Amino acid sequence: MADGTVKRPKFRGRLLMVGFGSIGQRVLPLLLRHIDIAPGQITIVNAHGDGGGTAQGFGVALQVCTITQDNLADVLAPLLSDGDFLINLSVDVSSTALMAWCRERGALYLDTCTEPWARRPADAQSAPDRCTNYARREAVLALRTPGRESPTAVSTHGANPGLVSHFVKQALLDVARATGTRPVAPVDREGWACLARDLGVRVIHIAERDTQASARHRGLGEFVNTWSVRGLVSEALQPAELGWGTHERHLPPDARRHADGCGAAIFLMRPGLATRVRSWTPLAGPQHGLLISHAEAISLADYLTLGCRQAPDYRPTVHYAYHPCDDAMLSLDDLAARSGRLQGCQRILGPEIDEGEDELGVLLMGHARNAYWYGSRLSIDQARECVPFNNATTLQVAASVMAGVVWAMTHPRRGVVEPEELPFDEVIAHCRPYLGQLYGKFTDWTPLRDRGALFDEVLDRTDP
Amino acid sequence: MADGTVKRPKFRGRLLMVGFGSIGQRVLPLLLRHIDIAPGQITIVNAHGDGGGTAQGFGVALQVCTITQDNLADVLAPLLSDGDFLINLSVDVSSTALMAWCRERGALYLDTCTEPWARRPADAQSAPDRCTNYARREAVLALRTPGRESPTAVSTHGANPGLVSHFVKQALLDVARATGTRPVAPVDREGWACLARDLGVRVIHIAERDTQASARHRGLGEFVNTWSVRGLVSEALQPAELGWGTHERHLPPDARRHADGCGAAIFLMRPGLATRVRSWTPLAGPQHGLLISHAEAISLADYLTLGCRQAPDYRPTVHYAYHPCDDAMLSLDDLAARSGRLQGCQRILGPEIDEGEDELGVLLMGHARNAYWYGSRLSIDQARECVPFNNATTLQVAASVMAGVVWAMTHPRRGVVEPEELPFDEVIAHCRPYLGQLYGKFTDWTPLRDRGALFDEVLDRTDP
Numbered sequence A, B: 001m002a003d004g005t006v007k008r009p010k011f012r013g014r015l016l017m018v019g020f021g022s023i024g025q026r027v028l029p030l031l032l033r034h035i036d037i038a039p040g041q042i043t044i045v046n047a048h049g050d051g052g053g054t055a056q057g058f059g060v061a062l063q064v065c066t067i068t069q070d071n072l073a074d075v076l077a078p079l080l081s082d083g084d085f086l087i088n089l090s091v092d093v094s095s096t097a098l099m100a101w102c103r104e105r106g107a108l109y110l111d112t113c114t115e116p117w118a119r120r121p122a123d124a125q126s127a128p129d130r131c132t133n134y135a136r137r138e139a140v141l142a143l144r145t146p147g148r149e150s151p152t153a154v155s156t157h158g159a160n161p162g163l164v165s166h167f168v169k170q171a172l173l174d175v176a177r178a179t180g181t182r183p184v185a186p187v188d189r190e191g192w193a194c195l196a197r198d199l200g201v202r203v204i205h206i207a208e209r210d211t212q213a214s215a216r217h218r219g220l221g222e223f224v225n226t227w228s229v230r231g232l233v234s235e236a237l238q239p240a241e242l243g244w245g246t247h248e249r250h251l252p253p254d255a256r257r258h259a260d261g262c263g264a265a266i267f268l269m270r271p272g273l274a275t276r277v278r279s280w281t282p283l284a285g286p287q288h289g290l291l292i293s294h295a296e297a298i299s300l301a302d303y304l305t306l307g308c309r310q311a312p313d314y315r316p317t318v319h320y321a322y323h324p325c326d327d328a329m330l331s332l333d334d335l336a337a338r339s340g341r342l343q344g345c346q347r348i349l350g351p352e353i354d355e356g357e358d359e360l361g362v363l364l365m366g367h368a369r370n371a372y373w374y375g376s377r378l379s380i381d382q383a384r385e386c387v388p389f390n391n392a393t394t395l396q397v398a399a400s401v402m403a404g405v406v407w408a409m410t411h412p413r414r415g416v417v418e419p420e421e422l423p424f425d426e427v428i429a430h431c432r433p434y435l436g437q438l439y440g441k442f443t444d445w446t447p448l449r450d451r452g453a454l455f456d457e458v459l460d461r462t463d464p
Helices: A024-034 A052-057 A072-076 A095-105 A133-141 A163-179 A189-199 A229-237 A295-303 A326-337 A380-386 A392-410 A424-434 A453-460 B024-034 B052-057 B072-076 B095-105 B133-141 B163-179 B189-199 B229-237 B295-303 B326-337 B380-386 B392-410 B424-434 B453-460
Strands: A015-018 A042-046 A061-064 A085-088 A108-111 A203-210 A222-225 A239-243 A255-257 A265-271 A276-281 A285-290 A312-314 A317-323 A345-348 A353-355 A357-367 A370-379 A437-443 B015-018 B042-046 B061-064 B085-088 B108-111 B203-210 B222-225 B239-243 B255-257 B265-271 B276-281 B285-290 B312-314 B317-323 B345-348 B353-355 B357-367 B370-379 B437-443
Touching (some): A015 A024, A024 A392, A052 A061, A085 A095, A085 A392, A095 A108, A095 A133, A108 A392, A133 A295, A163 A189, A163 A295, A163 A370, A163 A424, A163 A437, A189 A295, A203 A276, A203 A285, A203 A295, A222 A229, A222 A326, A239 A295, A265 A295, A276 A317, A285 B326, A326 B285, A326 B326, A353 A380, A357 A392, A370 A392, A380 A392, A380 A424, B015 B024, B052 B061, B072 B095, B085 B095, B085 B392, B095 B133, B108 B392, B133 B295, B163 B295, B163 B357, B163 B392, B163 B424, B189 B295, B189 B312, B203 B276, B203 B295, B222 B229, B222 B326, B229 B326, B239 B295, B265 B295, B276 B317, B276 B357, B295 B317, B357 B392, B370 B380, B370 B392, B380 B392, B392 B424
Parallel strands (some): A015 A042, A015 A085, A042 A061, A085 A108, A203 A317, B015 B042, B042 B061, B085 B108, B203 B317
Antiparallel strands (some): A203 A357, A239 A265, A239 A317, A255 A265, A276 A285, A285 A317, A357 A370, A370 A437, B239 B265, B239 B317, B255 B265, B276 B285, B285 B317, B370 B437
16 A cells, blocks of 8 residues: 555444634545545534634534533443444543543544643642543553454554654665665564664654744734643643653653563653753754654654563664644743743734644664654645645644544454554655655764663753 | 032043954944943944944944964054953853953953953863862953052943842842831942841742843844854853852752852852742732853852851852843744754844843842842843933943943953952943933742742742
């Protein structure tokens, strides 16, 4: 399927979208393009009426309703049953609750992050470990039913988490090819982990630079972003988390390990928005990214682990290094100064973007060719040309959601799966028309003294 | 003189400006407005030809020449002698060398920061303590000739350092008035220090927010600022420095004390651009500022010290907390990611600024009314209306330079003086027409748990 000719599946059930914000509104036209489905089969449940016009324009019903623990069953029962599909693109609606409900009813499921029920701000202080993506992932994995078939539930399949896990596999093959190491694609998890180990990959950054900008200035007290403000704020205030490589010698002073679970990741006693790391993308060159907690940092590190959990033989360090658009970078800094109290005004950059691109990829470090970045460089103009009303960031996410939904529809009995368990070449091929320039680049850039990611940060704060 | 009626002095000597960049070009029209001097009496020596048209427009001669240790005497000798005036607004020309030369020749002198000779980037690494403003200030103070009159040399008299030292005195009086403590202005250094102590002032921030912005986006690899890029970069790469208060209980782990000198300040083993501190201005509310090293952090802390140097009874913590314009904030972050290697493209925002203001003031904390900010809030429109071709930042500096020059001309035999030794009310009155709204505001804002400045930073990096 790597030639890009993914079939347009016919879907006969009902499709329910929970959440219809900046991503949901951009996913809908892609679903209609790549799935043989009538608008009348689709229903949207959203916490507010925004996007009502968009839904109407596509002939899709939108129901305004905030889903809570109490009304979950009542709201979903009339809308979903055996063979139907739920796409969860909401905030404050528990992914595991929706997943469990879908499994009971025989419905398929996909989300782009593991969302909890709405939290109180104090939760992070009282039990930071429970606010980690690590803990949320463990709760998702606990829904698996080993030895028993169950409806497919794709966890965390947006651009990142999601697409970038496929990029990592492509990048591993590219590095293998360039260094004369085994050029054949592995067929299972152990194969990929062995390849990463044999290539000498020590650190993987999800390295992203968003340069989209608008001529309309960000006001004081305004939070500006190229995608969901609540989504970004929510993850930026979680403790910073990273997959913790076996080569790392010194645990950062504010790091904590988890008492149970896969053991592949640690978290820091500080939020991602206050954790800068040195990273690199072809567009930006060296840059400071934010080490914002993301599911792929944990699932990729776990996927690429060799040996037993207690004393693994090999695991790379994996984390996000995100430079959001300049306005968002400054908005996050102000948010930190406000101790996490969200700015009163919020704006998602859409039509007013007048230039820029989103370069989203993976940076594999430590191998014989030093470092290799592979990913998507998508300009605002390319994005708008592909699918109207998108910006570069939303289209990268929407394309991957579409590809994940199509895969789930054609593989409906796989149970709970993470991105690493989907066929990387098929998903990339399916998304390719929406990713602008999809390319790789070797670089001689290294963090100072070739240390691991956290020590970059420490070094960064000493005199240059 | 506090009513603003400062006389326009007649100056009969020659006036030499060394450096004619973003500040020099804005100072010139103010000098001609506030001093009875003919353009023919003024000469400019600049390292490049920029601003030649501006000089010509004012009928002032501009000589292109890079002053070095080797040619200093040759360049200055024909241009300066007894009773003349040198204004140093250059980079890479040693302030102490110019000061010493002027003293020998009987010429007056003023600068806005203590500049060293051009450095190699490696200098900061080899001897960080010598790159501090503390060390540079000690070298300036060593030029004093106790018991012997000498020509006035005003050290570090721009907006900050400079004007803000006068703001601190006004703010102390305002707080005294508001809390019913001695409402009469002290007459000497000890008097001011006692007032600060009696009011309970523990921490003084130079708290600035620059919101000026242009619709023209900052490019990748471009450094954008509202004043000299080289000036900002130079100080942002110096070790962070702060006047160290007697109430502080814990020295930060990367702090260093100085072996000799006044002992009023410490420095950190990291550059100012990588040192964020919580602060507050009326315009911004809570904000993260950069703890960039500045002369006033040391001179103010020293000036307000009571008791002996070895074991002082009272001293406030004093430091800069600077949020430059958004473009500069991002440029500095990229500069840090580039390990201090300056971006190839540089741009000073001038006519393309389409909105914003510069709010520059002092924030006095710890007294009975909690915290009090006093300073200048100047919009881009107000600045342009006052003096064409200015922005808010350059005009605040230029006004203070002008006021310092006028004071020196009318007090020509005071030797080496720091801003704290000039009459605060006279200088403020002289600058007032150029400062927009000059006002004070009490606030109940505190850094978390009311700790000193550095601990704010530490707290800031734990989970909010």
